Amino acid sequence: MTRYESLVARAPRMRGARALFTSRAGGEGPAPFDGLNLALHVGDDPAVVHRHRLALEAEVxxxxxxxxxxxxxxxxxVRSGDDPRAVRTADAQVTRRTDVALAVMVADCLPVLLADGDAGVIAVAHAGRRGLLDGVLENTVAVMQQEGARPERLEVxxxxxxxxACYEVPDRMREDAARTHPxxxxxxxxxxxxxDLRAGAVEVLRGQGIPAVNIRSDAPCTLEDGEFFSYRRASRTGRFAGVIRRSGSSRAQGDAGASRGDVRSA
Structure with missing residues (x-):
């Protein structure tokens, strides 16, 4: 298998979990999927995509x-006994397991990673315009609470x-969104x-009781930064991923967790 370098573009530190965002770097795909495309549904060579996915599994x-x-x-x-390679139709997933990593794929939409290091509950959500307005983040937080998480402890x-500044829409679409998500x-x-999907997501998450200090939202714009796939830049393109894995047991079981912060890999 090809050796892949620099799979991790950004690695936000989240207590009780390992979190990362991939980019185009480190892959072998040809144009228009040039880079580390992880999506099988965009027309890329499935063999190449599977190699990319195996490289990501080796990383996590x-x-x-x-x-x-x-x-x-x-x-x-994703519960104990579920097949981690079974693909289910949804736009967010939650688990308490330590032996799987959760992923969402994006190319302009928001990849949102969440963790409660005390409860040992992690989640990922794909929040595009429709999902954000329809409540994917509220639903994700609600399911995490059912699994034992508490909003005031969540890190995002x-x-x-x-x-x-780059996501242009018709005036009516902006008005409709602002009516429920100012x-x-x-x-x-x-x-x-x-x-501004990012500002809308922060608004929703704070409304769910998550402290502002626990929400990291300073990542780059995908249209402006060629390091990432962007559907607005090129409609035929690949997808990068947001990925999270529990780092071990809950704090009550001795998990010291990790410090907060955000670093860009060399």
């Missing part, structure tokens, strides 16, 4: 569970995604209506 040390993402607000739980990392209303850098 456990099988990676993917979803059939459909821009819904549906959440699934929002990964690379298109920014409000923070999403934006104006692009060229003065047209836009949507």
């Amino acid at each position: 040390g456990v099988p990676v569970t993917y979803l059939d993402q459909v821009h819904s607000a549906d959440v699934v739980v 990392a929002i990964g690379p995604a298109i920014c409000g 923070a999403t209303a934006a104006t692009t850098r060229w003065g047209t209506p836009g949507l």
Whole structure:
């Protein structure tokens, strides 16, 4: 198998979990999927994609569970005994397991990673415009609470995604979104209506009781930064991923966790 380098573009530190965002770097795919494309549904060579996925599994040390993402607000739980390679239709997933990593794939939408280091509950969510407005983040937090997490302990990392200054939409779409999610209303850098999904997500997460200090949302814009795939830049393109894995047992069982912060790999 090809040796892949620099799979991790960003690695936000989350207590009780290992979190990371991949980028285009480190893959072998040809244009227009050039880079570490992890999606099988975009027309790339499946053999190349599978090699990329195996390299990511080698990086995180456990099988990676993917979803059939459909821009819904549906959440699934990966429980003990579930096949980690079974692909289920949903846009968020939650687990208490330490022997699997959860992934969501994106190319402008928000990849959101969540962890409660005390309860030993982790989650990933794919929050595009439709999913964000329909409640995928609220549903994810609710399912995490059912598994023992508490909002005031949750740490959240929002990964690379298109920014409000670049996400141009029709004026009616901005108005409709702002009616329920005021923070999403934006104006692009060229003065047209836009949507700020990142600000909308922070608004939702804070409304769920997650402290602002626990929400990291400083990742790059995918349209501006060529390190990441962007559907707005090129509609025929690959997908990068947000990935999270529990680092061990809960604090009550002796897990010291990790310090907070955000680093870009060399």
